[in-house]
Amino acid sequence: MKNTGLDNFCFHHLRHEAASQLVEAGLYNQKAAAISGHKSMQILRRYTHLRAEDFFSKLDRIQSQ
Numbered sequence: 540m541k542n543t544g545l546d547n548f549c550f551h552h553l554r555h556e557a558a559s560q561l562v563e564a565g566l567y568n569q570k571a572a573a574i575s576g577h578k579s580m581q582i583l584r585r586y587t588h589l590r591a592e593d594f595f596s597k598l599d600r601i602q603s604q
Contacts, residue, residue: 558587
């Protein structure tokens with residue numbers, strides 16, 4: 540990690556990113572939880588961080604229909 544310049548990283552961060560990307564890709568929460576291994580929807584929501592840009596692009600698509 541020192542050679543890559545990543546100071547504050549652990550492999551658990553990849554699980555957070557994967558859960559976020561699954562939900563953003565449109566998977567229903569139950570499917571995303573099954574893939575990521577989260578046992579409850581509450582924990583999945585805690586570890587899923589959605590990007591504001593994705594919300595805005597989806598809203599733009601709805602408005603243009």
